[in-house]
Amino acid sequence: MRAARIRRLAALAPVALAAVIALAARAAAQDFTSATLPGPASSANGFIESGLPPRHAGPAFDASYARWFGLPELETRAVACGAGWRLARVAAGFSQTGEPDLGWSAAGLACGVARTDGGAGLRAVARRDRSIEPGSAAAARLDARAGAEVGWGAWLEAARGLRLWATVPQSWSAGVAPPLDRPLEIGGEFERDGLILWLTRSAPSGGAEADHGAGVALRSGSLAAWALVRDRPLRGGVGLVASARRLFVAAAVESHPELGETVRLALGLGGAAR
């Protein structure tokens, strides 16, 4: 009986492999990047970043750090706090990216409703250049030194362990263009017995084609390890999430064949680490 089960699981391997190969998206996270898994947010930063509200209510605080493509002058530091009451979820945060003369600051706010089997939220982020040269266009006009974007996200538990989501981080934007164009992303994850598989698809952006991501995570007790692949170009990453009581720590490294490695770290209190 056990051998038959193993054979059946083994038979799924080509399907999973095909999925990974066929569906391997740009690193769509931006100012409030989180080192946790994609999908419904498990942290306040994640909620602001994707608009996908966390299923669990309760106070949460987390801080994250990202070094993009190994560039020390391109680092993002973000702090956010969240709260929930009954169905309502809310999060607010602040982020800084880059060095004082080239970087920018961002403030984010997300609000939404969530249950254990679904949720929907709105997100808004406002950015401002950190350094404004006197006499420049940026000093003269607000829309030349600051920008804002508004988006939304929704997720639903389609079947036991199967969650599907859609996130549109930039439905509307104004002022200075966001540093990254983030189109509609749809995704799904399946979780059973500590094993999590997920697939994502980001809609085409500009002249580029749609891109895809696939990942697998294993969770054992308070520890979860995950790996993902993305296409265009083909690349991958690994991550680790550890939690103890209400505290969680997450780290992720993603490699890009041309641009180098992106390292992300997160430390949080409250919420639900995943």
Add this chain to the structure above:
Amino acid sequence: MNRAPPPVAGTVVRHPAPGSAALLAPALAAAVLAVLAVLLFAGAARAQLAPDSTGYAEPPPEEPEGADYEVESADSLAEGAIELGMGASGRVGARPRQTRRVRFNDRTLGGSVREGEGDPLAGGSIETGVLAGRAGVGRLAPRWGRGLLLGAAAEPWSAGASDRGAGALFRGRAGRGAWYRLGEGGALETLYGRFAKRDLTGGRARAGPFGFGALADRAGQAQASLSFCRGRTEHELALDREGRWRAEAALERSAGALTLSARVRGGAAGLRSLAEPLRSGPARALATELRDDVPWGRVRAQAALWRFAPGRGGARAALEVRRRFNPRESVAVGFEERHGTPRESGRIPGFRQGAWGEWRGEVAGLALALRHEVLGAERLGRAAVRTVTAAQAGLEGPAGSGLRITHCVYRVRSGESLYLIETASDRVILRAVSGTGRRTRVEVRAPGAGGHINAALEIPGVAGAPASEATRPRWTLDWTRRARSR
């Protein structure tokens, strides 16, 4: 706490021990396949989270390609009810368009009036009981028999027009004029009106399953129609004074949940409807549809072959499978292949093959739908000419209020047209878009001023793209109130 879907009626459900591998493997496969289906096929050009029908949304052939098309919804009004509506719409920074409408339905008198500058649906119609029958003036969209002379289907593969005749989904506009019907179900019918820039007079008489009708214009051109209709069998023969004829036979048979319908048409290419020449359809056509309403969902397969004139024809095959997991959740996948052209004039698109996938789910107060469509000029949807991915989230609030957000990302090759479906309180709009872009539509519904207020904001464009007329947000505000007149 995870939600377990309720078992489908008629199926046997086994409950393995929690965590057993026997449960894991098939569930894993099903999950991977379901997610793959959604991700790979989520979203072609129907943008489109619309009522379920196979194929891609397109305006009728009498409308120009690549332009917006609006059609009136055919929702009914209860006897003794009166509906008032006021609306405004426009683009940010531009002069708004105002619309007003009144609809009423009494035992003897019913009608509607719409007005508004630039409103394609402006106009009115009124009907009342007179001389033992019913008479009306205003909008005309009749259907005789199979529609060879009046009320043809918009697409060569469709069995019936969705905007012509009584009981249609939409109130189309074939012409304007007056009509009179006498007897049960309109045994005797006469009409006079202006159709396609031509004044027409016509009449039709029905006796049992048979019907005979004739149309004539001021220039002496005339056409006649002889039809037979019994149950789900319907035939029609139409001819003109030059002796040109067309005939169509339509049959439908059911066996349990399975329904098979077939339609065959033949005749002269030169015979064009006096009333609706641009909707005359092909001279020759063969179409069949198989529909199986199985307990778990529905399967629809369509095949059609047609020819307008030598060198101008087409063929189409489509399959759609809709799987309902429970009343609140379903997945649909579809496939379509086309050859030639579905229009009598204009460019010939040639070979097109595409597929679409759609998932819809709902939990208390929250709905989510994902859709992807692709239509390509080569097999398996390659050399895509239209690609659309859409997501829609809906939230239900108290007192009938609600919020719905729809976002779609599309890419349309030059020369191709894509129509995004917008559903307003009194109309359906097929919004023509082209090129590469994305669009968010936010709709809010709330009770107010004794009725309902519907507001919509449509945000087009791409983040960071330069502002232009096309990227200005478009808005709509509409108030509707229904009341009893007595």
